[in-house]
Amino acid sequence: MILKDNNIKITPQxxxxxxxxxxxxxxxxxxxIYSYLKKKNPSLSKTTVYNAxxxxxxxxxxxxxxxxxxxxxxxxxxxxxxxxxxKICGRIVDIELKCPNxxxxxxxxxxxxxIHGYIKGICxxxxxxxxxx
Amino acid sequence: MILKDNNIKITPQxxxxxxxxxxxxxxxxxxxIYSYLKKKNPSLSKTTVYNAxxxxxxxxxxxxxxxxxxxxxxxxxxxxxxxxxxKICGRIVDIELKCPNxxxxxxxxxxxxxIHGYIKGICxxxxxxxxxx
DNA sequence: ATGTTAAATTGTAATGATTACAATTTAGTA
DNA sequence: TACTAAATTGTAATCATTACAATTTAACAT
Numbered sequence: 001m002i003l004k005d006n007n008i009k010i011t012p013q014x015x016x017x018x019x020x021x022x023x024x025x026x027x028x029x030x031x032x033i034y035s036y037l038k039k040k041n042p043s044l045s046k047t048t049v050y051n052a053x054x055x056x057x058x059x060x061x062x063x064x065x066x067x068x069x070x071x072x073x074x075x076x077x078x079x080x081x082x083x084x085x086x087k088i089c090g091r092i093v094d095i096e097l098k099c100p101n102x103x104x105x106x107x108x109x110x111x112x113x114x115i116h117g118y119i120k121g122i123c124x125x126x127x128x129x130x131x132x133x
Numbered sequence: 134m135i136l137k138d139n140n141i142k143i144t145p146q147x148x149x150x151x152x153x154x155x156x157x158x159x160x161x162x163x164x165x166i167y168s169y170l171k172k173k174n175p176s177l178s179k180t181t182v183y184n185a186x187x188x189x190x191x192x193x194x195x196x197x198x199x200x201x202x203x204x205x206x207x208x209x210x211x212x213x214x215x216x217x218x219x220k221i222c223g224r225i226v227d228i229e230l231k232c233p234n235x236x237x238x239x240x241x242x243x244x245x246x247x248i249h250g251y252i253k254g255i256c257x258x259x260x261x262x263x264x265x266x
Numbered sequence: 267a268t269g270t271t272a273a274a275t276t277g278t279a280a281t282g283a284t285t286a287c288a289a290t291t292t293a294g295t296a
Numbered sequence: 297t298a299c300t301a302a303a304t305t306g307t308a309a310t311c312a313t314t315a316c317a318a319t320t321t322a323a324c325a326t
Contacts, residue, residue, distance in 0.1 A: 009322060045276045066199035071312060084243055095241060101230060109257040110217055116251040124242040142293060178305045204283060
């Protein structure tokens with residue numbers, strides 16, 4: 001199991017957070033995760049959600065996205081992809097994409113740990129809505 | 134002048150904010166801009182700085198960066214480039230880079246307005262510091 | 267099984283960036 | 297020079313995130 005593999009203490013709270021992110025690819029905020037899980041886990045604290053997210057993040061199991069500016073969003077890492085953010089509906093969708101620069105990047109002399117590709121605009125669905133008018 | 138070209142009302146406050154961003158490629162926060170400009174413009178309000186940044190941003194004259202997570206940073210747009218964020222010193226440096234995906238992106242059916250490339254890791258300078266130890 | 271201990275969880279309070287808002291001032295134009 | 301819509305200002309509110317201290321618990325050794 002992924003927690004044991006990373007020497008992270010296994011707690012029910014961490015398990016539910018991880019399970020939530022595994023089942024929900026909606027790039028939720030800490031608050032969305034908390035609000036949902038709180039229903040079935042009344043003793044859950046929001047701080048715990050933040051702590052769990054930070055721990056998972058630090059071990060590279062999940063990724064935190066800064067794309068929407070005023071809040072962090074979280075994403076279980078399933079390999080390299082970029083994100084598209086719709087300025088109208090706020091939805092974030094994954095974009096499967098190989099960035100050919102990843103390897104070249106090292107020539108700058110910096111040590112690369114993360115690569116984030118954020119594309120912003122208007123999504124397919126919202127474009128259709130606009131056309132109707 | 135760039136403000137007139139965009140039909141933005143010319144005010145001394147907007148001018149000093151723009152000038153600051155033109156001269157300082159440090160990707161400052163709103164607060165850094167405010168604190169510096171306040172010295173020579175005592176009547177300047179922080180809200181005005183936020184307003185000016187938003188207006189300039191909306192017109193594509195400047196870009197807001199979400200790279201550091203808990204605060205927005207601003208950058209005068211001089212053509213396509215990505216950003217490198219050092220996790221140790223917090224500095225953000227420009228990476229001149231042509232992204233070959235920009236054109237291909239449209240096939241997803243979304244309308245693309247902005248592309249952000251954020252690379253995170255440890256910068257050259259901080260790597261040297263680490264080696265000394 | 268049980269006891270031990272370092273680490274995790276909880277709830278509350280603090281922080282700090284950003285936004286809301288209403289009163290005042292001003293840029294652009296007639 | 298006067299007018300008006302828009303910009304500026306300062307204060308107060310908002311809201312995500314973090315700090316912290318008390319309590320609980322996972323993991324491990326006996």
